[in-house]
Amino acid sequence: MIDEFAAIEGRSQGYWKLLAGMGVLLLLGAAAFIYIEVNGHGVTGMNNTVVWGLPHVFAISLLVMASGSLNLGSMSTIFAVKHFKQFGRFSAFLSIVLLAGGLTVLTLDLGRPDRMLLIMLHMNFRSMFTWNVFLYSGFTVLCFLYLWSMFQFPQYTKAAGSAAFMWRFILTTGTGSIFGVIHAREVFHSAITAPTFVAISLTSGTALSILLLLASFRLTARELDLRLVHALRNALIFFLLLVLYLLVVEKFTKFYSPAFYAVETWILSGSFAWLYWGGVVVLGILAPLGVLFNAKWGNQVGGIAFSSGMVVLGLFCFVGFVLIAGQSYPLDMFPGYEVSSVFQDGLEGSYAPTLVELLLGLGGIGVSGLLYLLGIRFFRLLPRKAVVPQGWDVAWRP
Amino acid sequence: MTMATLERRAVLGLAGALAAGVTLAPGMTLLAAPAERTEASAGRRWAMLIDTTQCAANCTACTTACRKENNVPLFGEPSRDIHWIRKVEIRDKDQRRPTVSLPVLCNHCENPPCVHVCPTEASFIRKDGIVLVDEHRCIGCRYCIIACPYKARSLVYHETKRGAESNPDVPIRSKGVVEKCTFCVHRLDNGQEPACVEACKGEGKGAMLFGDLNDPRSEIAKRVHTVATKTMRPDLGLKPRIYYQGL
Numbered sequence: 126m127i128d129e130f131a132a133i134e135g136r137s138q139g140y141w142k143l144l145a146g147m148g149v150l151l152l153l154g155a156a157a158f159i160y161i162e163v164n165g166h167g168v169t170g171m172n173n174t175v176v177w178g179l180p181h182v183f184a185i186s187l188l189v190m191a192s193g194s195l196n197l198g199s200m201s202t203i204f205a206v207k208h209f210k211q212f213g214r215f216s217a218f219l220s221i222v223l224l225a226g227g228l229t230v231l232t233l234d235l236g237r238p239d240r241m242l243l244i245m246l247h248m249n250f251r252s253m254f255t256w257n258v259f260l261y262s263g264f265t266v267l268c269f270l271y272l273w274s275m276f277q278f279p280q281y282t283k284a285a286g287s288a289a290f291m292w293r294f295i296l297t298t299g300t301g302s303i304f305g306v307i308h309a310r311e312v313f314h315s316a317i318t319a320p321t322f323v324a325i326s327l328t329s330g331t332a333l334s335i336l337l338l339l340a341s342f343r344l345t346a347r348e349l350d351l352r353l354v355h356a357l358r359n360a361l362i363f364f365l366l367l368v369l370y371l372l373v374v375e376k377f378t379k380f381y382s383p384a385f386y387a388v389e390t391w392i393l394s395g396s397f398a399w400l401y402w403g404g405v406v407v408l409g410i411l412a413p414l415g416v417l418f419n420a421k422w423g424n425q426v427g428g429i430a431f432s433s434g435m436v437v438l439g440l441f442c443f444v445g446f447v448l449i450a451g452q453s454y455p456l457d458m459f460p461g462y463e464v465s466s467v468f469q470d471g472l473e474g475s476y477a478p479t480l481v482e483l484l485l486g487l488g489g490i491g492v493s494g495l496l497y498l499l500g501i502r503f504f505r506l507l508p509r510k511a512v513v514p515q516g517w518d519v520a521w522r523p
Numbered sequence: 524m525t526m527a528t529l530e531r532r533a534v535l536g537l538a539g540a541l542a543a544g545v546t547l548a549p550g551m552t553l554l555a556a557p558a559e560r561t562e563a564s565a566g567r568r569w570a571m572l573i574d575t576t577q578c579a580a581n582c583t584a585c586t587t588a589c590r591k592e593n594n595v596p597l598f599g600e601p602s603r604d605i606h607w608i609r610k611v612e613i614r615d616k617d618q619r620r621p622t623v624s625l626p627v628l629c630n631h632c633e634n635p636p637c638v639h640v641c642p643t644e645a646s647f648i649r650k651d652g653i654v655l656v657d658e659h660r661c662i663g664c665r666y667c668i669i670a671c672p673y674k675a676r677s678l679v680y681h682e683t684k685r686g687a688e689s690n691p692d693v694p695i696r697s698k699g700v701v702e703k704c705t706f707c708v709h710r711l712d713n714g715q716e717p718a719c720v721e722a723c724k725g726e727g728k729g730a731m732l733f734g735d736l737n738d739p740r741s742e743i744a745k746r747v748h749t750v751a752t753k754t755m756r757p758d759l760g761l762k763p764r765i766y767y768q769g770l
Binding site for chain 2: 237240253457459474
């Protein structure tokens with residue numbers, strides 16, 4: 126049943142504390158940006174081997190989650206699960222604010238952010254970056270239209286929601302393709318990189334939505350039917366299995382060919398293996414699945430929230446692994462030869478992020494968090510209570 | 524209309540103008556800056572042949588000349604130093620062949636991935652095939668560094684300043700943008716060879732040969748067609764224009 130939507134009161138001390146917290150993150154991010162802008166990227170841990178560091182990890186993680194956050198809206202608009210219609214506004218708005226946070230960090234980490242306007246003036250349509258400019262701006266517009274239709278023109282919701290749904294797949298394919306199309310980088314050059322990004326957007330977007338819904342409803346003392354959370358849990362399990370499947374298929378394909386032995390062995394046992402196994406596989410997939418499949422924990426709000434938290438952290442590990450390990454693996458300039466030089470050829474790249482990078486990245490979370498808090502305060506994004514009819518229940522439970 | 528309204532309008536107008544100025548001014552200035560690209564001939568294809576048998580391990584004449592000619596600074600940080608050209612030692616993994624020392628620089632590929640990925644077309648191919656970076660258009664996204672398989676590009680991590688020994692004909696390296704070898708395009712347009720080639724002929728053993736591949740009478744065209752040469756990562760399909768002899 127769809128209850129009436131209402132903005133939150135936003136007068137509690139807790140709300141103001143959260144708002145202040147996000148504001149502080151934003152200010153720290155702004156200060157970090159100015160510091161980097163004045164002093165150059167020399168104050169970061171980046172170098173000429175690892176040129177994309179922690180800010181990119183934050184930015185791309187936020188962008189991936191932005192796409193995935195549309196899941197809840199799509200469930201009702203595309204897949205006709207009408208009980209999720211009450212989360213449509215929340216879903217579309219969350220996508221927009223995450224996109225805003227991610228893009229803020231991405232643009233502020235440019236070597237010359239003062240020239241970002243040039244992206245609009247000189248476009249190279251062969252570049253995945255150029256395509257992503259259109260994909261991100263187009264997605265924002267479509268999410269706005271989707272949101273607007275849900276507020277005022279419900280007859281157009283299906284059309285706007287369908288367009289946003291299709292766009293988000295192309296969008297995340299574009300994000301994954303930033304890496305997948307680069308032939309020179311053996312760690313991430315693969316046709317399966319982009320689909321894996323799509324799949325991981327589904328897991329992380331759903332997980333973040335679960336966390337935010339649980340927190341928002343609990344902190345505003347609104348009723349959230351546990352069966353809806355269980356339905357989201359089932360979706361999360363399905364998406365996690367999809368990511369696991371893609372990772373296994375990729376490893377199987379690569380290990381079938383001797384040409385990939387060196388790089389794949391490095392991925393699984395080299396200096397970033399801890400991030401791959403610990404962060405991507407265990408924290409991001411296996412541990413959440415273990416909890417969600419557990420008959421006790423998988424049915425409890427605490428267990429589902431804990432798993433969702435792990436999935437979100439797993440996304441950061443995945444993006445961090447793709448980026449940092451992908452750049453650190455030495456370029457094979459002369460196959461069959463070992464190489465060395467004063468420019469560290471033949472060596473693994475080293476990268477130790479600095480505080481200023483962390484703050485810039487957290488600034489993106491501050492932007493998204495602040496916009497979300499202001500959004501639910503000023504717009505009717507969340508239902509007064511989220512419930513389902515009496516006899517309805519999820520098809521499967523652990 | 525009250526005074527308060529007028530003042531508010533004035534403040535809003537001023538703020539708007541200021542915001543527009545801050546946003547547009549850097550772009551407007553930079554748009555006017557690109558250098559002329561009129562000297563290139565579409566009929567030429569500049570290329571370099573490096574005879575590795577003539578390249579001594581302890582010789583750095585080419586790298587030193589490049590730094591001097593192009594105002595390429597050393598920051599004293601190995602991972603962040605800018606290298607337009609560097610000496611690389613390569614050892615056969617099977618230990619069947621002796622260690623070879625050779626210079627590695629931008630390969631000025633016919634299908635350059637750096638140009639393909641550059642969102643602002645700051646990286647471009649000149650008519651004569653030289654791959655250049657328009658420093659006034661580069662936004663410092665570093666995607667080209669990710670895409671280059673030869674590690675031929677560097678981001679300038681620190682501020683650089685013009686010194687007494689700086690070459691006045693060449694700009695200093697600009698913080699926040701990506702740099703790479705230009706084949707000494709300013710010298711080529713004046714009929715001279717790249718500084719590294721000239722230094723190699725003078726101080727080195729003449730391991731580097733530079734010329735127009737499209738000119739069948741040129742020494743490099745003859746050598747490339749008669750001597751066994753290799754390029755770096757030919758499997759990538761980039762068609763590099765740095766040829767190595769003796770590998």
